[in-house]
Amino acid sequence: MENMLERLRQRDEKALEYVMYQYGNELKRSAYLMVKDQQLAEEIVQDGFVKVFDKIHQLQDESKLKSWLMTIVLNQCRSKIRTKRFRFPFLPFDPSEREIEAGEDESPEELVVQMQKSESLVEHIHNLDHHYREVIILFYYHDYSLEEMVEITNVKKSTIKSRLRRARMQLRDRLEKGETINEAT
Known part of the structure; x- marks a missing residue:
């Protein structure tokens, strides 16, 4: 999308929706891998997108949008880890989320x-x-x-x-x- 930073600075909700669509899953996956709690990861990412409107003026280079978003999310993860000082439960491995197909040689x-x-x-x-x-x-x-x-x-x-x-x-x-x-x- 053209002039994404300018549209975000003008608080264009369609621009934010586009950014959420583009990067949301990757950000959620990173947050989840950091905090090991699906709901907390989603909350962190949602809070991160709220911060986009508040702090978009700090970003000058549109090509760095993805890494800037990742920085926001990881900083929030670190903050949650420090403040909660919770012990991470192990997330059960869900084989249905893996796409492993048997090849001809694999039993x-x-x-x-x-x-x-x-x-x-x-x-x-x-x-x-x-x-x-x-x-x-x-x-x-x-x-x-x-x-x-x-x-x-x-x-x-x-x-x-x-x-x-x-x-x-x-x-x-x-x-x-x-x-x-x-x-x-």
Whole structure:
């Protein structure tokens, strides 16, 4: 859409609806992966879109709209994590949300093993410290570059690299040990 920033600055609801449609699912997924609570994630994203109207004057470059929105949502997630200090429940893995199709070479048993590995990885990602979880989500789930992650998180590139390395090491160690979620925490 043409002149999106200007339309948002004029509080054009159609422009906001377009932005919500364009980025809403990705923002909800990121919030969900951070806070592990579907309702809270939706609330965070809704609050984030309200902030768009209030803070749109701060954004000068329309090409950075997506990363700016992600920054707002992740900041709200961090705030919720700090203020609530709640222990995250593990989200049940819902196989119906995964689109895993059996190839000619894959048996149903192999698919089950593949799904169990995915479930285990998700469990361990959820139990990482929020700094590590955040960089894993941005880098692997959303394919952000390190430079984009610097912009979104307002953290030095070297710190992001370090967090990614530590997160990978923790995940690899836990998965190799075959830890269950209760052992890892």
